[in-house]
Amino acid sequence: xxxxxxxxxxxxxxxxxxxxxxxxxxxxxxxxxxxxxxxxxxxxxxxxxxxxxxxxxxxxxxxxxxxxxxxxxxxxxxxxxxxxxxxxxxxxxxxxxxxxxxxxxxxxxxxxxxxxxxxxxxxxxxxxxxxxxxxxxxxxxxxxxxxxxxxxxxxxxxxxxxxxxxxxxxxxxxxxxxxxxxxxxxxxxxxxxxxxxxxxxxxxxxxxxxxxxxxxxxxxxxxxxxxxxxxxxxxxxxxxxxxxxxxxxxxxxxxxxxxxxxxxxxxxxxxxxxxxxxxxxxxxxxxxxxxxxxxxxxxxxxxxxxxxxxxxxxxxxxxxxxxxxxxxxxxxxxxxxxxxxxxxxxxxxxxxxxxxxxxxxxxxxxxxxxxxxxxxxxxxxxxxxxxxxxxxxxxxxxxxxxxxxxxxxxxxxxxxxxxxxxxxxxxxxxxxxxxxxxxxxxxxxxxxxxxxxxxxxxxxxxxxxxxxxxxxxxxxxxxxxxxxxxxxxxxxxxxxxxxxxxxxxx
Amino acid sequence: xxxxxxxxxxxxxxxxxxxxxxxxxxxxxxxxxxxxxxxxxxxxxxxxxxxxxxxxxxxxxxxxxxxxxxxxxxxxxxxxxxxxxxxxxxxxxxxxxxxxxxxxxxxxxxxxxxxxxxxxxxxxxxxxxxxxxxxxxxxxxxxxxxxxxxxxxxxxxxxxxxxxxxxxxxxxxxxxxxxxxxxxxxxxxxxxxxxxxxxxxxxxxxxxxxxxxxxxxxxxxxxxxxxxxxxxxxxxxxxxxxxxxxxxxxxxxxxxxxxxxxxxxxxxx
Numbered sequence: 125x126x127x128x129x130x131x132x133x134x135x136x137x138x139x140x141x142x143x144x145x146x147x148x149x150x151x152x153x154x155x156x157x158x159x160x161x162x163x164x165x166x167x168x169x170x171x172x173x174x175x176x177x178x179x180x181x182x183x184x185x186x187x188x189x190x191x192x193x194x195x196x197x198x199x200x201x202x203x204x205x206x207x208x209x210x211x212x213x214x215x216x217x218x219x220x221x222x223x224x225x226x227x228x229x230x231x232x233x234x235x236x237x238x239x240x241x242x243x244x245x246x247x248x249x250x251x252x253x254x255x256x257x258x259x260x261x262x263x264x265x266x267x268x269x270x271x272x273x274x275x276x277x278x279x280x281x282x283x284x285x286x287x288x289x290x291x292x293x294x295x296x297x298x299x300x301x302x303x304x305x306x307x308x309x310x311x312x313x314x315x316x317x318x319x320x321x322x323x324x325x326x327x328x329x330x331x332x333x334x335x336x337x338x339x340x341x342x343x344x345x346x347x348x349x350x351x352x353x354x355x356x357x358x359x360x361x362x363x364x365x366x367x368x369x370x371x372x373x374x375x376x377x378x379x380x381x382x383x384x385x386x387x388x389x390x391x392x393x394x395x396x397x398x399x400x401x402x403x404x405x406x407x408x409x410x411x412x413x414x415x416x417x418x419x420x421x422x423x424x425x426x427x428x429x430x431x432x433x434x435x436x437x438x439x440x441x442x443x444x445x446x447x448x449x450x451x452x453x454x455x456x457x458x459x460x461x462x463x464x465x466x467x468x469x470x471x472x473x474x475x476x477x478x479x480x481x482x483x484x485x486x487x488x489x490x491x492x493x494x495x496x497x498x499x500x501x502x503x504x505x506x507x508x509x510x511x512x513x514x515x516x517x518x519x520x521x522x523x524x525x526x527x528x529x530x531x532x533x534x535x536x537x538x539x540x541x542x543x544x545x546x547x548x549x550x551x552x553x554x555x556x557x558x559x560x561x562x563x564x565x566x567x568x569x570x571x572x573x574x575x576x577x578x579x580x581x582x583x584x585x586x587x588x589x590x591x592x593x594x595x596x597x598x599x600x601x602x603x604x605x606x607x608x609x610x611x612x613x614x615x616x617x618x619x620x621x622x623x624x625x626x627x628x629x630x
Numbered sequence: 631x632x633x634x635x636x637x638x639x640x641x642x643x644x645x646x647x648x649x650x651x652x653x654x655x656x657x658x659x660x661x662x663x664x665x666x667x668x669x670x671x672x673x674x675x676x677x678x679x680x681x682x683x684x685x686x687x688x689x690x691x692x693x694x695x696x697x698x699x700x701x702x703x704x705x706x707x708x709x710x711x712x713x714x715x716x717x718x719x720x721x722x723x724x725x726x727x728x729x730x731x732x733x734x735x736x737x738x739x740x741x742x743x744x745x746x747x748x749x750x751x752x753x754x755x756x757x758x759x760x761x762x763x764x765x766x767x768x769x770x771x772x773x774x775x776x777x778x779x780x781x782x783x784x785x786x787x788x789x790x791x792x793x794x795x796x797x798x799x800x801x802x803x804x805x806x807x808x809x810x811x812x813x814x815x816x817x818x819x820x821x822x823x824x825x826x827x828x829x830x831x832x833x834x835x836x837x838x839x840x841x842x843x844x845x846x847x848x849x850x851x852x853x854x855x856x857x858x859x860x861x862x863x864x865x866x867x868x869x870x871x872x873x874x875x876x877x878x879x880x881x882x883x884x885x886x887x888x889x890x891x892x893x894x895x896x897x898x899x
Binding site for chain 2: 484485486487488489491492495496500501502503504505506512515516518521524525526527529530532533534535536537538539540561562564569570572601603605606607608609627628629630
């Protein structure tokens with residue numbers, strides 16, 4: 125697969141270069157600024173790759189130049205190869221401007237090689253990448269055909285789709301015979317040497333005796349010729365699929381004693397810890413699974429407040445829960461998986477072995493998380509809302525969120541939901557003079573308020589059956605004759621107001 | 631050959647013995663004390679303040695109607711036993727004055743503590759880690775894990791039942807890891823019909839109930855009872871916990887010198 129002018133396409137795509145202006149990328153080569161890629165507009169002005177920048181500027185003063193970024197281009201190509209794995213599991217980047225796709229055994233899933241290629245080309249075209257694809261038995265032939273613009277027009281094999289060329293099996297020799305030798309992936313010096321002696325097409329070169337080719341032009345043309353005709357294999361570096369963060373171990377004999385299980389867990393934790401350390405990562409969740417001989421799979425899961433990777437520490441937390449695992453008739457395989465991965469820099473051990481507060485806190489929190497569950501430990505964080513129920517949100521137990529200093533009186537205990545009370549108020553706008561809550565009568569001695577809190581209109585769904593004043597609360601702080609302090613509110617301004625108790629002050 | 635006996639303690643161990651005696655006299659206050667009001671309340675406490683690195687028990691008392699029958703004080707009844715708001719305020723005030731900068735843990739079965747309300751008691755909610763446990767036993771176990779981890783300056787647990795064994799374990803964990811523990815006796819779903827009498831295992835034991843305040847929305851007043859203090863004497867006060875009180879944790883408004891009912895109540899509790 126060929127993506128012509130990949131660096132320029134990326135510039136257009138990222139918006140760094142306008143498609144209406146001639147654009148080119150430049151790089152310093154032996155102390156001289158030279159063009160490394162030119163867009164079709166610039167090519168129309170007579171610019172070509174390898175030209176000196178000064179010369180290019182003379183030819184086309186409006187040239188829009190950008191610094192070449194070959195590494196980023198190659199990385200983007202790798203990402204595209206990852207995307208292409210939805211069509212075939214074997215997809216590799218072929219810098220600077222192409223991809224290798226091994227579609228052996230995949231084409232029938234899409235209804236044939238042409239349809240597969242058309243699907244890929246269509247998807248890429250939609251995304252803004254014009255691509256050209258060729259299918260051949262040999263890697264070299266596919267490379268050459270994808271890049272040879274005139275080929276598909278000449279014979280029209282693929283039913284007129286100029287982007288795709290599918291070569292029937294064994295058709296390499298005839299298809300490549302008329303193509304220029306430059307399409308053999310040779311270096312410039314070899315191409316120049318071949319052209320000097322009049323070998324302009326691949327067919328010309330193939331007719332020569334093999335010994336003569338290698339003697340006169342070196343080993344490269346012969347290797348490329350063999351790769352184009354399928355006589356020599358080409359080693360393509362297919363990217364490996366990402367390895368999951370899983371360590372597994374099978375046992376020759378099922379194990380059942382707690383000591384054996386603990387030892388196996390220790391081996392798994394050590395292996396996983398070494399892998400995490402090599403990648404500079406830590407995990408916040410670990411799950412150990414025990415595959416029993418009778419098919420039951422008990423598991424234990426731990427979570428930590430901070431990313432960890434220390435094998436001994438993970439093991440300590442896992443062993444704390446090992447007693448919950450019933451080995452039954454024996455465990456024949458075990459797996460330890462890490463999840464919620466985060467970057468974790470290698471820790472510098474303190475010199476004087478003094479446990480610092482943050483580490484001690486994290487270890488304490490991990491023990492509590494193991495005991496109570498991850499969702500049951502939190503640190504209160506403020507939330508920008510006047511509605512009392514929404515004024516605080518749970519945050520991670522290690523996150524320190526500063527609280528604003530406000531002097532609005534808020535209760536110490538908040539009832540959720542507010543409990544209805546029977547209250548008596550002389551005037552609808554006044555605080556109550558007595559109220560009954562949970563069967564006990566409270567006579568109000570002091571009262572302060574009201575503090576009006578309305579529902580947030582941007583969060584409220586309009587409900588025509590409820591009047592607007594249903595969403596307004598008038599809060600009063602009241603103190604009864606015994607000294608108990610309560611936070612009550614009234615809903616409904618007219619008619620029959622309803623009273624609720626929302627909180628208790630300390 | 632005569633058997634060799636360990637030699638008697640030499641006279642050079644006197645400083646160590648003195649220190650031990652001092653600590654015993656201070657009710658085991660090995661990690662310092664927290665002054666309550668530098669007067670009446672502190673006079674009843676060993677070492678002149680609330681011992682740190684120790685376990686304390688706070689139970690909500692029944693509110694008393696002024697002028698009504700004053701002897702109706704029982705172990706947690708009514709709304710106070712369910713809410714424990716005043717007791718939570720007292721503990722929040724203590725936590726806010728701890729010299730230790732580490733965070734505090736608050737474990738409960740029913741987590742209705744409202745963090746914005748803590749600011750009025752001088753406790754920054756950012757210092758607090760909240761935890762929810764399944765039942766009383768889980769609360770006490772989580773408290774012990776929090777104390778033993780050594781990451782918290784203080785650990786608060788809201789639990790109804792506190793057995794002697796659990797209290798003893800918590801007290802040892804407090805002592806060893808220099809954290810202060812508070813058990814707030816609270817029955818969020820109503821007081822059980824029969825409560826067994828428990829011998830005190832905590833270093834101090836308080837009962838606190840709201841009291842009528844001095845005026846329209848003056849600082850809250852509490853009826854504070856020191857039921858038991860190891861190495862100290864019981865007492866009962868009406869105290870005020872004002873926001874602007876920079877001198878101490880509470881300010882004694884009235885001393886309720888009524889030793890007979892106090893001792894009676896201690897037997898009841």
